[in-house]
Each structure stands twice: as C-alpha cells, then as structure tokens.
Amino acid sequence: MMTRHPATEPLTHSAEDYLKAIYTLSGDAPASTSQIANRLELAPASVSGMIRRLSDQGLLDHEPYRGVLLTDAGRVVALRMVRRHRLIEAYLVEFLGYGWEDVHAEAERLEHAVSETLIERMAAALGHPSVDPHGDPIPGPDGAIDEPDYVPLALLEPGEVAELRRVGTNHAGRLRYIAELGLLPGVPVTVVARQPFEGPVTIRVNDTKQVVAHDLALLLLCVRDAND
Amino acid sequence: MMTRHPATEPLTHSAEDYLKAIYTLSGDAPASTSQIANRLELAPASVSGMIRRLSDQGLLDHEPYRGVLLTDAGRVVALRMVRRHRLIEAYLVEFLGYGWEDVHAEAERLEHAVSETLIERMAAALGHPSVDPHGDPIPGPDGAIDEPDYVPLALLEPGEVAELRRVGTNHAGRLRYIAELGLLPGVPVTVVARQPFEGPVTIRVNDTKQVVAHDLALLLLCVRDAND
C-alpha cells in the first residue's frame, strides 16, 4: 500500500500528540473525531483538519464520519511516543524524586524533546524496565508491547484475592489519593465486600480496610491470585 | 518604565531562543539583526519580524538599524534559559554518560521543555554546580551570574603557567579534538612557545607537548597561576 510520504519527514509536536492519543483511543473501534478532540482538549474542527494532514502523510486511515485508525507508519510513531513518555516517567520517579502524580505533565513535554540516544540511556540507567510507575507497559525500542489482560478491581467478587498491577489514570489528584490508600502496583488486595448497582468496593490492603468508589475501582487493574 | 505586557505571558520556544542568543551576543554593543540571524541560522527578514514582536512585549529595546538590547524582563528570560541549558549539560555528563561534545544539541531542545521543578531537582542532584562541563558559569535561580575575566591561552607569553578554566565553543568536532589533547577545564597548562603573526602555540599539558592553532587557543580561557 503506497502513500505519498517520503520515508520520514520530521513530525511536529502536535502530530505526535495526535498519534499518541489515537493509539490509546483506538482499541477495537476506530477513534472518533470527538474522542480525539476530547482527549486533546481541542475543538472538533481542529481535529478534522489535523486528521486530513496526517492521513495525507500516510499516518492515519480515515473513514469520513466513521473515525480513524493508525497505519503501520502511524503506529510506529505512536509507540515511540508512548515508550518515551513512560520511560521518562519511570526515570523521574527513580532518579529525581518525583511522585507518580507529577510525572505525567513533565513527560508530556519532554517526550517531544528527547533524542533517541537520551531515551536509550535513561532506559539503560533504569535497567530496561517493562512498566512505568503506574504499571503501564513500556514498548520496546522496536515497538513491541505486551498489554496483559488485567481485571478491574470493580469486577472482582467478595472473597477474591488479587494483586494490583496497573492504575489506569494520569489524574494527579486521583493518583495522590490512590497512593494514600496504599494502592501501588504490586500490592496484594482482598475484596471484602461489594455494594450492588455500581456501589463502592470494600477491600483489605496492607492489613487495612478501605472503601473505594466503583469508578475508582474500575481503574485499579489486577491479576487474580493463583490460588486454585 | 512601563511596557504593555501583562506580567508573564508564556513565551514560545522561538522567542526563548532569540532572547538567549541576544544575551550571548550583546556583550558591550547591542546585537545586530545579522548577528542574530547568523547565530540562529535564520534569514535577516525573519529576525526583523521577531524583533518587532519581542520589543512589543517589552523584552527588547530596539534602535532601528542599530541593534537590540535586552530589557530587564528580557534578561530574566535569557538567564533562565542559560541556566537551564547549562544545568542540563552538566546533568547529562554527570548522570547519563554523555561526552561534553554531545550535550549542546540535546540541551538546546530540552531547555524549552523542562519545568522549573525539574531544573531545580537536577541542580540539587548535581550539588548546585557553578559551572557546566565547558566551564561556562551557571546563573543562579535568581539570575545572578559570575563571569570571571579569563585570559585566552593565545595571549599568554611563553613561560607562563596557567590553569584552563573554560572552553569557548559548542562545536562538537572541536570539543572532541580539544578533549583528545587533554585540555579539560581545571588542567594546568604551560606555554612553551608562541609563533608570531597569530601562529600556533606550543604548550605542555599533562607532561605532553601539544601544538594548538591560534584560533583554537583563543577559545581556551585560562587563569594565570599565582606564582609571583
């Protein structure tokens, strides 16, 4: 499949942001204009315009009024940005004393400015980690990424024991709160009770009982303990 | 003196680059349009345009056809960029295994992307250094900068003993070469001979004799040894 773009023109920061956003939005279905606009806090009209440009560059497949999907070329860019973002987050936490609630904003700017060299040196300094501080997997330099099938805490039954692996938000306030509850990736969690109709979940963490809202519990991604 | 700009609008990366360039260019005399164009590798017309905008924002004093000087507000920005640039250089060398010839390009991009927080954490990790790997002084968080009066090696007389303190170039090739000669800041240097008419200088460094071109020797900034 031939498109007109000559190998690798340098992309703008904006283009990189769009591609990264589209990557995280288009799980099964294509990403819609309004989803993208929402994520990037832009007017839908602006997104329509950028979609045209990125499609022309062969980075997106656009079905008008239906949404967009990344092309292979687009996915390469998106995964490079995701790798950068998550490695920067890990580096800031590990070496510069950042809390996990502060790294997102910083990484959001740095990911556009670091060289391939710098990223690989940071990766090496970190010992080539496979996940960032939120438990999000870090794509390899070749773009390989392993997205395990985690279960949201909100879906576990009372009595189930699991390990928290990943926290599905970048919201600073929520992250601060989650950390206060001791809910860091790697921690074992027992579901004590669960209220019906999307009610709160009562859990036991670090030998303390905590109650978390359903919404929050949806963000707490776990693996069930192998206990059968 | 009142200008119209409302405290601190966010500046673009370009504007930051211009102000930093003008800072380093306007030692005694104002910086001319063509000097700036040269430094930033832009067409003079583009510089004229940006000078207008920066003057309107109260960051530059522009005397048409004469050149520009930084206002106090402009100098604050310029010094913030210089601090960032040099701290980033120092950090990359100290913690990420960079050679001093590679840090400039990386810092040139990162300086626009780092937060105040990140810069101060890097400064702390480095122990608040006063100079970068090239011996260039690092302005304080308040903008205070100490520019000592160094003597170019090219001006020392045969027999004089001095300590190399600062290397006045960012050119990667030259820096690599200078490092090969063992001419790192802090090293003691003895002038053995000097050819007339801007000829090469023969020196003794680390007990080895080296010959350096006049041009290069102008970049090697020293303090004479207190030996009288």
Next chain:
DNA sequence: ATTGACATTTCGTATGTACTAATTTATGTT
C-alpha cells in the same frame, strides 16, 4: 554631495495549528 556597499526593514507569501460558524452526513424515532 554623491555614490556604492552593505545592513536592515518592509511587503507579500507559505505553512502549521488553532478557532467559530455554517454545512453536511449518519442515524434513530416517529
């Protein structure tokens, strides 16, 4: 005082990215 060389500015234009307002398309309801 005029001229020539050079620097600087102005003018018109291009690109990238955003916006609002108006239009078009898709889809679900009657």
Next chain:
DNA sequence: AACATAAATTAGTACATACGAAATGTCAAT
C-alpha cells in the same frame, strides 16, 4: 419516508513563524 439530533466536515479567520524580493537606511570613500 420524513424529521430531529448528534457528529463530523468545510469555510473562513487568526496568529506565530519562517521565507525571498524589493525598498530603504547607514556610512565610508571619493
């Protein structure tokens, strides 16, 4: 089938930044 609603696109505009070409200013040499 006709309509209403929501989503997406287009059209027109604005701003920042760059460019080249043309006009203008500066200054030293005659």
